[in-house]
Amino acid sequence: MSVTRLQYPAGFFDGVSAQRQQVEVTIAAAGLLITKPDASTVWWPSEEIEVTDRGQPVRLCRKGRPPQELIINEAGFLEAARLGRESGESSLAAKIVALLAILVALVWSLYQFVLPAIGERIAASVPVELEERFGRAVADRFAPPDSRIEDPRAQEAVEEIGRLLRAELGRTRYQFRFYIADDPMVNAFAAPGGHVVIFRGLIKMTRSPHELAAVMAHEMQHVRMRHVTRALLRTLGIRALMSFIAGDTSGLVFDVAALAGDMHFRRNDEEHADREAMRLIQRAGFDDRAMVKIYRRMARETADAPGPLQYLSTHPEMESRVETIEKMARGGAPRALLPGRKWPPL
């Protein structure tokens, strides 16, 4: 059995002067006794000792002000003084890998399960008026009022289709408003609370009112099922998580436009909106083949047109969605929609 060494030479700062003193440290039962060259002593009680560095050299400080400091250059001191072990880096890599795996699993499950669940809860309790106001702000950002087309013919056509669809939509808390944005992009989007924006480029691309009705039905179903509000809350949640990871709270100072900009629906939401839109079209007696046609054309024509706001980027996986609705289409004789009108109305 080896005898534990109890005396160690050390460097000492007394907290009064910046001068380093060479001292002798004696390990005692209740603390450390520091003996200076002039034989005067300083007593450090155990409860006031803090190990600030376990490496070489070992550093201790005495809590409280002014801070006194001890620097001991010899291995084995920490264990002899029952202050723990000197740091070894051998197992650190393994520990890091293990912790990393736990973290990835944790973040993934947060992202996949916890955030959506929280978003759902909050979405359910957001009052309609708030959704309505927020939706207006989003619509105003993406399609500012002064860039909207005030063409009465086009507006009338859109309103009429909207009215017919609304009648078959069933009970919903929302009032729908339709805006036509003067923009060549092939796109449409539903802001929360029933504000539906349709871009000029999309209307120009439709070959019949039935085709426009198909896209509008899809957006209206998004509104009815609160996909937009949920997606916004989800995006906000992810932002909060990201800024938490990055330690940067400025990300929480959210801006409506920026928020809606990197928002995207989940594929589930899209397919759900497609199916419900198809049913709505069929209930309203519109041409369900037209929906397949416009979807197919959008998939083809926007596939090679990059742009942050193109229909494809906000509406992913177009091809497989076309197949899904194609299976649902019955292709019966449709009712007349806006008969005797020139189409497209722009």
Added chain:
Amino acid sequence: MPYCTQCGSEMAEAAICPSCQSPEPVPAPPSSSRYELKFVGSGAPMLWIYLVTFLLSILTLGIYYFWGRTRIRRYILSMTELDGERFAWHGTGGELLIGWLKALVVLAILIGQYLLFMLGLGTATGEVMGTIILYAGFMMLMPVALVGAWRYRFSRTSYRGLRFAFRGRVMPFFKLYVAGSLLTIITFGIYFPVFASKIQRFFCRHTFYGTARFDYDGKDSALVGPWLLALLLFIPTLGLSLLWFTMRQANYQWSYSSFAGARFRPSYTFSSYFFLIFTNLLLVVFTLGIGYPWAEVRGLRYMCSRLPLEGVIDFASIQQRAADATATGEEMSDMFDADAMDIGLGF
């Protein structure tokens, strides 16, 4: 039994005992020397602290974050040495949490008014009004938060057993900052290097280490020329001229700064700094962020190793000031003395 002929202690044979042979060395008369600043930490321990912080932060709904930050800071300072002696950090997570809560209250008021304006009025003017108040508020809070952060950080840092202290007051700095910001805006940015120089002076002249002090005697207008050049070349160099200016400014400001009578001798260069940033970027990107602590270590090594001091620091004559040693209560009661700056700095 033989004795030491000088002090009389027992010896194996009559001679002068070892402690009498080599008496306490008489300190050499101060001659100019070089004091190296060094960062000796490494990436793996830092990554470990980051990961633990991240995990515990999630599990405690963010509360642990402040304690984790404190651990990182303690590690960084304990791995930084000047002339072979390490620094030490004495702050606590609780203090950071309190600082954050103070900042949160102010932030909540600012963002609250913005939302009220935006949703309440629902008009473009309302939003503009709210935005103006938001940004003006941030600008006014900046100097207050800076002084608070400096006061907090220095008072919690020690070296050779003595504390640092930042003794600048909020009001003078607030005036300096608001006047400097306005002049910078009015002169389309030309005033900026003068403003930065004034900040450096305020910063140095109010930063103490025990009874010793930092100082800055640079000329405020010295860097106006390089600054104009950097602005002119901004577009042709794709913004790299700003990086060049940053290094030029760091070199100038530090070479006119001193600590306890010794001058800083910075040797930052554009090419070395650019290389550092570029390689660090690759390091972080290609490791999907895992390499971040190593990038941080490289940055700290670079910053420290190129900032030695030259001159005479008479450590024996530097004493702890009683005010710095007992100021805890007084400083904590100061509303502005909180580290709100930390929140935006990332981790």
